[in-house]
Amino acid sequence: DAGITQSPRHKVTETGTPVTLRCHQTENHRYMYWYRQDPGHGLRLIHYSYGVKDTDKGEVSDGYSVSRSKTEDFLLTLESATSSQTSVYFCAISDNRQGVNYGYTFGSGTRLTVV
Amino acid sequence: DQQVKQNSPSLSVQEGRISILNCDYTNSMFDYFLWYKKYPAEGPTFLISISSIKDKNEDGRFTVFLNKSAKHLSLHIVPSQPGDSAVYFCAASSGNQFYFGTGTSLTVIP
Numbered sequence: 173d174a175g176i177t178q179s180p181r182h183k184v185t186e187t188g189t190p191v192t193l194r195c196h197q198t199e200n201h202r203y204m205y206w207y208r209q210d211p212g213h214g215l216r217l218i219h220y221s222y223g224v225k226d227t228d229k230g231e232v233s234d235g236y237s238v239s240r241s242k243t244e245d246f247l248l249t250l251e252s253a254t255s256s257q258t259s260v261y262f263c264a265i266s267d268n269r270q271g272v273n274y275g276y277t278f279g280s281g282t283r284l285t286v287v
Numbered sequence: 288d289q290q291v292k293q294n295s296p297s298l299s300v301q302e303g304r305i306s307i308l309n310c311d312y313t314n315s316m317f318d319y320f321l322w323y324k325k326y327p328a329e330g331p332t333f334l335i336s337i338s339s340i341k342d343k344n345e346d347g348r349f350t351v352f353l354n355k356s357a358k359h360l361s362l363h364i365v366p367s368q369p370g371d372s373a374v375y376f377c378a379a380s381s382g383n384q385f386y387f388g389t390g391t392s393l394t395v396i397p
Binding site: 203205207212213214215216217220222230262264266275276277278279280281 | 291293321323328329330331332333336376378383384385386387388389390
């Protein structure tokens, strides 16, 4: 979707190195999310943001941090990558209207391999 | 603990027949439900939704049914087409966050 882009699309990194994934949106949506997709687990929420500098943890937040310094960018950082963080990472945005979340628009994903 | 479950990892259907994908949830506070479709190397895309005040929503070949008493959601695709072959995720929400099932891989055989 043209309104949300993720970078990089693919990355291979070594265990113990820091990694930052970027999500950029042009929709001016308030909410942004980071999910990881793994076989047998579906999509699991890592962190989300409900505004600039406002973030909260999801169900699998250990080992990850996020930052949102402006509306359009949401960064996911693996402080010290581990092999268990090998996954496909999806960013999503949503536009809550009148307190109702009508669903997400997802980016194309980042395939991260930690060797 | 998984709040949204899709117990069938895969499903194969002949072209032209009906595909039925199932989803169960445990949280009675969920009030909005979605189905997403995902092709390889792409992000999930929205397919159809239903709110808890309804028991059915239809959009072309796609119909979603909600049984609140059973905490069960299903997606019907009629008729199934080869282009429908993808992974389907159901998702449920009671606020700002959606919880996703593990996905069902649908293969439509020409």
